[in-house]
Amino acid sequence: MNKRTFKKFMSFLIGFAWLTTCISVSSCSEFNIGEYELTGDISELIPKSAYNLEKQNSVSSDGATYIFYAPKMSSNFELWKLSIKSVDYYIDNKLTKTSTEEPYGFYINLSELPEGNHTLFAKICVCGKKCDDTYLEVTDNFMAFPSSVQLYKDIFIDYNFINEGEKFVITPILNELRSSPECQIDKVEYYWDNKLAATKTQAPYTWDSQIVTDKEPHDWRVYVRYSFNGKNESSYNYGFSNYTTLKEDNHFTVWNVMSGRNDFSLGESIPSIIKSYRGKNFKDKVSAKLYFDDTLIAETSSFPFKNEFKLTNQSIGIHKMKCAITVTSGDQKTTSYDEKSIVVTP
Incomplete structure (x- = not known):
């Protein structure tokens, strides 16, 4: 290849590289790649894994049962500079509420619905400075039971972390004001490293023990047997894996x-x-x-x-x-x- 031919070839390569770069930059702008702020129609760009509904069940002090919903968005929405504008909630295809303020939630009193299966449908409207408003859809199925007073309990497990040589202490606490009347603890069983370590049948049901540090980590479990005036017996379980003493x-x-x-x-x-x-x-x-x-x-x-x-x-x-x-x-x-x-x- 002579010098003249070589120069023409190099000029062609440089021109081709420049053209490819221009096309690449244009494509980045067109398809929202290379920047976090989404533009235009983004309806096909947001994966379903990036959004959902948080669901919580609750029993009030008068025994009424509720379901609470709120949108649950991934941290990517902040990177994409998107925010929630409103959420439309439908029960059995009927628009029930439109939430326009944080936390954009909605709750259902199950006693107000006919007994049986129901469907909640949510349309989450998200918006940004440079993109079109987009609706994200989420569906959840739930069941309404016959109206009745529900029994409920509130048990909190209090325990400590220790230095070597100190005692590990654990106590189950029944919050009576936040439990149904006549709710009572009948028996508490403590398991340490999968072996029954103690059984308590009288308040305050506390168990304390010296930790053997040369066999760490440990696994412990608490089984609280409770009832309502001796009836409707049930249990509340709580545990901790890989428990160690402080270094x-x-x-x-x-x-x-x-x-x-x-x-x-x-x-x-x-x-x-x-x-x-x-x-x-x-x-x-x-x-x-x-x-x-x-x-x-x-x-x-x-x-x-x-x-x-x-x-x-x-x-x-x-x-x-x-x-x-x-x-x-x-x-x-x-x-x-x-x-x-x-x-x-x-």
Whole structure:
């Protein structure tokens, strides 16, 4: 190949590369690839795995049974700069409610529906600055039972984390004010590493034990046998896998809602507790903040810390309660989050 032919060939390659680059850039814009903000018609771009309905069942203090729904969107919606505009809820093909404010929820009093199978259909309208409004559809089937007073219980399991040589203590607590009248604990069985370790038949049903650290981790289970004045016997089970003692330079800070149920009616307070367990050589500073629907409701650096958040004017439906735990070591801060769903009932 002579020099003249070689120059023409190279000019062709450079021109072809430039043309290919232009086509590639144009395609990126046209098909919304290479940028997070979606544009135009996005109805075929959002996978079904990115959205769903959160569903919670609840029994109120008067025995009425409810189902609560709220849209559950993946974190990708923030990356795509999309938000919910409204949600239309249909029961058996009849439009029942349109929710236009967060958390865009809907609840059903099952006693108000005919007995049998029913279908909930939700149309979630999402919008963005540069894209067309798009409707995402979700269907759920549920059953309405005959009207009757439901029996309900609220059992909270309290336990600790320990350093080597300390006692592990666990106690089941019956919240009588949040349980049906005549609800009672009859017997509590404790299993440690799959073996029956203790049986308690009298309050406070507490079990404590010395931990054998050379066989860690451990697995424990609690079986709470309860009834309603000796009738309608049932059990509540709770367990923990891979339980270990604290290491000398480590810590474990945990937040719990002090209830076996996550539904609370307006006027009630949500009791929660933050406990911080520290190894013998752990010196870092630990602090925590509590949020209800992203609104700061409490903060502390002293543990254990109890909080009672009273529900006053919150909307009926599913909400989020979150605890942010921050560990400060010198100039470095590390924050972890624990989030729980809270259902506000009528």
